[in-house]
Amino acid sequence: MSLATTPTTAVDSAEPRPRRRGYGRYVLSKVAGAVGSLLFMLVVSFFLFRVLPGDPARTLGRGRFTNPEQIEEFNRTYGLNESLPRQFLTYLQNTFSGDLGISLKYRVPVSDLLLDRMWPTLLLVGTSTILATVIGVWLGIRGAWNRGSTFDKASTGASLTLYSMPEWWLGLLLIAVFAVGWGPIPGIFPTGGLHSTDVDPSSLAGVLDTAWHLTLPVITLTLAYLADYALIMRSSLLDELGEDYLTTARAKGLRDIVVRNRHAVPNALLPTTTVIALSMGFIVSGAITVETVFSIPGLGLLGVEALEVPDYWVLQGTFLVAAAGVILANLAANLLYGILDPRVRT
Amino acid sequence: MPDLLTMRDVSVTYRTEGGDVPAVRGVDLALSRGEIVGLAGESGCGKSTLASTILRLQPPSATVTGQVLFEGEDVLTMSWGDLRALRWAGASMVFQGALHSLNPVRRIGDQIAEPIRVHSPETPDREVEARVGELLEQVGLPPTRARAYPHQLSGGQRQRVMIAMALACRPRLIVADEPTTALDVMVQAQVLDVLSALVHELGVGMLMISHDLSVLADLCDRIVVMYGGRVVETGPAEGVFGGALHPYAGALSAAFPRVGDPRARFAPSGLPGDPPDPAQLPPGCAFAPRCPRAIEECTRAVPELRSFGADRSAACIRVAS
Numbered sequence: 001m002s003l004a005t006t007p008t009t010a011v012d013s014a015e016p017r018p019r020r021r022g023y024g025r026y027v028l029s030k031v032a033g034a035v036g037s038l039l040f041m042l043v044v045s046f047f048l049f050r051v052l053p054g055d056p057a058r059t060l061g062r063g064r065f066t067n068p069e070q071i072e073e074f075n076r077t078y079g080l081n082e083s084l085p086r087q088f089l090t091y092l093q094n095t096f097s098g099d100l101g102i103s104l105k106y107r108v109p110v111s112d113l114l115l116d117r118m119w120p121t122l123l124l125v126g127t128s129t130i131l132a133t134v135i136g137v138w139l140g141i142r143g144a145w146n147r148g149s150t151f152d153k154a155s156t157g158a159s160l161t162l163y164s165m166p167e168w169w170l171g172l173l174l175i176a177v178f179a180v181g182w183g184p185i186p187g188i189f190p191t192g193g194l195h196s197t198d199v200d201p202s203s204l205a206g207v208l209d210t211a212w213h214l215t216l217p218v219i220t221l222t223l224a225y226l227a228d229y230a231l232i233m234r235s236s237l238l239d240e241l242g243e244d245y246l247t248t249a250r251a252k253g254l255r256d257i258v259v260r261n262r263h264a265v266p267n268a269l270l271p272t273t274t275v276i277a278l279s280m281g282f283i284v285s286g287a288i289t290v291e292t293v294f295s296i297p298g299l300g301l302l303g304v305e306a307l308e309v310p311d312y313w314v315l316q317g318t319f320l321v322a323a324a325g326v327i328l329a330n331l332a333a334n335l336l337y338g339i340l341d342p343r344v345r346t
Numbered sequence: 347m348p349d350l351l352t353m354r355d356v357s358v359t360y361r362t363e364g365g366d367v368p369a370v371r372g373v374d375l376a377l378s379r380g381e382i383v384g385l386a387g388e389s390g391c392g393k394s395t396l397a398s399t400i401l402r403l404q405p406p407s408a409t410v411t412g413q414v415l416f417e418g419e420d421v422l423t424m425s426w427g428d429l430r431a432l433r434w435a436g437a438s439m440v441f442q443g444a445l446h447s448l449n450p451v452r453r454i455g456d457q458i459a460e461p462i463r464v465h466s467p468e469t470p471d472r473e474v475e476a477r478v479g480e481l482l483e484q485v486g487l488p489p490t491r492a493r494a495y496p497h498q499l500s501g502g503q504r505q506r507v508m509i510a511m512a513l514a515c516r517p518r519l520i521v522a523d524e525p526t527t528a529l530d531v532m533v534q535a536q537v538l539d540v541l542s543a544l545v546h547e548l549g550v551g552m553l554m555i556s557h558d559l560s561v562l563a564d565l566c567d568r569i570v571v572m573y574g575g576r577v578v579e580t581g582p583a584e585g586v587f588g589g590a591l592h593p594y595a596g597a598l599s600a601a602f603p604r605v606g607d608p609r610a611r612f613a614p615s616g617l618p619g620d621p622p623d624p625a626q627l628p629p630g631c632a633f634a635p636r637c638p639r640a641i642e643e644c645t646r647a648v649p650e651l652r653s654f655g656a657d658r659s660a661a662c663i664r665v666a667s
Contacts, residue, residue: 244446251401252461253433266451341451342495 026338026345034331041323046091049315050084052307056104059309078104091316100320101313105306110317113302118321120194121298124214125287125325128221133276136226140233140272145260147238156234159227167224167286171293174216189216192295217294221286225279232275237268270341277333281326349417350519350551351377351400351437356412358395358404367625369395371575372412374651379518380549382542384562384583386598387572388621393555396572397521400553401433416519435465438512440541442524445504448496455492458482458511465515481510485540502533509541519551526561538565559595560602563587568657571595574622574632577651581658591660594633631662639664 057074075081079090094101100110139159143152162170181187190213195201199209240246241264249263250256288300295301299318306314338345358370370392377383387393398404399414402421414421416436421429438461441447448457458478462469469477479489485506496504505525512520525541526534542565545552556562562569562583569586571579571594579592590596597617619636622628628635630645637644643663651661 244441244443245449247403248439248441248447249449249460251403251433251439253430253435253464254460255430263449263452267449270451343450343497 022345023338027335030331030334030338034327037327038324041320041327042092042095045316045319045323046088048319049310049312050087052310054310056080056309056311078102095320100317103306103314104311105309105314110313113314114299114317114321117297117299117302119298120296121287121291121300123210124217124221124290124296124298125283127214127218128225129276129280129283131218131222132226132229135222136229137233137269137272139226139230140235141237141260141265141268143230144234144237144241144268145264147241152234155230159230162223162227163231165224166289167220168289168293170224171217171220171290174220175293178216189213192293194296214296217290217296220293221283221290224286225283228279229272229276233268233272236271237264240264240268243267266340270337273333273337273340277330280329280333284322284326350379350381351375351553352413352415353396353399354413354415356396356399356410356414358392358399359409360405361407361409362625364625368627369408369575369624370399373572373575373577375570375577377519377551377553380551381568382545382552382554382566384559384566384569385553385555385572386557386559386562386569386595388557388598390621390624391572392575392624393572394523397439397523397553397555400437400519400521401439402429403439431465434461434517435515436517437519437521438515438517440505440508440512440520440522440525442527445496445501445528447508448504450496453493453495454499454507455482458492458507458514461511461514477514478510481513482507484513484544485510500533501529502537505529505533505537506540509537509544513544513548513550516548517550519553520545522552522554524555524557526556557598558602559587559599563599571598574627575624576632576648576661578633578662579660580651581654581660585658591654591658591665592633592662593637593639593664595660 056078057071057080072081079087082090091101098111100114102108103110103113106113139155143149143155146152175191176182177185179187179189179191190196192213194210194213195206196209196213199206201207201210243264246259246264249259254262284300287298288303290296291298291300292304299321302314303318303322305311306318353373353375356370356373356375357368360367360369373392373396375383375385375396385393385397395404395408399410400416400421402410402414404410410422412422416432419428419432421432424432448454455475455478458481459474462474462477475492478492482489482491487503487506487510491499491503496507499507505528508525512522522541526537529537538561541552544550554562554566559569559571563586566583568580569583570577571586571590571592573594579586579590579595581591586595587599590599594617601617617636622632622635628645630647631637631640631649634640634644641664649661649663651659652665653659654665
């Protein structure tokens with residue numbers, strides 16, 4: 001509320017202030033911030049993986065080229081014998097020209113690899129985020145508005161339980177119960193993978209098959225994150241309940257549901273938007289573990305496999321894509337915030 | 347018989363963890379069409395709680411007994427549908443602290459238009475917009491400000507928006523709950539001018555709540571003074587402010603001297619002590635512990651409101667009839 005209590009003498013005059021300029025400036029500053037973050041990530045993604053222990057030439061060689069000349073030859077091919085600053089400059093040049101390097105392990109361009117592996121992750125993370133947000137916000141609103149009701153107690157209890165569970169453990173539980181089968185419950189879902197081998201992925205049957213494979217992973221990631229959103233939405237709405245503008249809205253003769261949806265919820269959404277944006281980073285990391293548990297050939301699994309080599313260019317690529325995803329999600333949340341709260345953009 | 351608002355034996359009790367707290371104890375109040383009544387008293391005397399019952403806006407923890415008749419119908423027992431229809435269209439409110447009483451994320455024009463859209467949903471958009479502009483002009487704001495958000499306005503402008511909003515559905519009664527408390531003196535005078543001019547011009551009845559008796563004396567036809575959840579004195583505004591019967595009403599009017607009144611310069615006055623805690627009211631007259639004229643008998647029984655001539659009454663055994 002600090003913004004609202006600052007003296008408003010500057011806008012006291014009667015001239016109407018053009019709104020678009022205010023929001024345009026706000027958008028520009030947020031975009032500039034996002035670009036800055038991306039540039040910073042470029043630097044981090046290079047140096048972070050160079051300090052990893054391990055030598056690609058030895059891991060990939062596995063005894064095939066044991067003599068020093070062959071190792072030297074391998075390192076020269078990939079530019080690994082150059083000095084670190086020199087490698088960094090080459091990396092920057094290549095990245096800006098769209099070349100992310102070649103995978104040491106798969107021997108294909110990293111950009112092709114990333115594009116190929118991006119879709120499963122995007123499908124998993126996107127679906128889960130939307131589901132978790134919608135269900136979580138709905139649970140939070142209903143719980144807070146009828147505080148202390150059976151519904152509130154049940155949803156808060158379930159949220160706290162889910163919130164304290166690591167997502168990979170939840171994934172393993174779901175596999176054990178619904179994929180392997182447990183007692184009278186038959187195992188009706190696959191234990192992992194994205195497609196069945198005998199179905200064409202581009203046909204209608206293939207789409208349904210993919211959905212069937214993704215059901216458990218999506219449920220896992222959704223359950224793990226909706227709890228967070230439900231709790232934060234509940235507490236932000238509870239904060240609004242005592243506010244005077246809700247009394248005004250009631251005094252105007254509005255129905256209870258209108259008071260809730262038109263007045264209370266838009267104000268309570270502000271802190272929730274921030275939390276959802278901040279948790280995008282955690283969702284991406286959650287996707288890595290869930291992809292590993294369910295063997296989904298996405299970016300997460302690609303990154304985990306690359307870590308073993310270490311496959312520098314693949315690591316840099318996945319890191320960059322994940323970071324860009326988080327930064328873009330935050331940018332989207334910031335822009336949304338500017339629309340939701342007029343106090344932010346002036 | 348007052349035709350607009352009649353409150354009979356209204357009591358409000360808050361249920362708290364520490365037991366029941368009686369905030370209002372058996373208050374009678376009446377208001378005729380077009381009349382302006384002032385409700386005075388210190389913070390915590392129950393005046394805002396009493397006002398909230400007029401639109402049944404008291405919190406769920408409060409129990410209300412008695413009758414609140416608006417144009418003959420009991421607000422406390424009417425159906426939710428009837429109550430919603432009465433709210434704002436029959437009686438509207440100007441709340442204190444307009445910063446918090448306006449929704450921070452919605453344009454003020456939308457907030458003024460909202461009750462019009464609720465109570466006459468068939469009104470075409472263009473008419474609603476024109477009405478919002480007209481209302482803003484009435485309170486001295488340019489119609490273009492309809493697109494502003496509450497935080498872009500000053501405190502006085504926000505309070506004037508509240509007044510415009512209260513007039514939106516042409517109500518018969520406006521309940522103004524300390525409409526100028528949060529404002530500085532200059533803006534306070536300006537807002538009061540706007541409010542009283544409009545109320546007189548439109549012939550709206552108004553219940554004006556304030557702790558400032560001098561403001562009420564200027565604006566109101568009658569004044570009701572409350573202390574410890576009860577009415578201690580009522581009468582014509584000039585009579586109560588100029589010659590209070592009850593010692594508390596006297597202390598209250600002395601605490602807010604009129605500017606330029608030479609008597610006030612030589613007799614500055616305050617009231618020692620704190621207002622009573624409604625959870626622990628003293629036996630007998632609630633004012634007795636702070637009263638300069640209290641005698642032992644005051645602490646024995648709660649004094650009844652006694653009539654002193656036409657339209658004048660006070661609840662004090664020390665006042666000679």
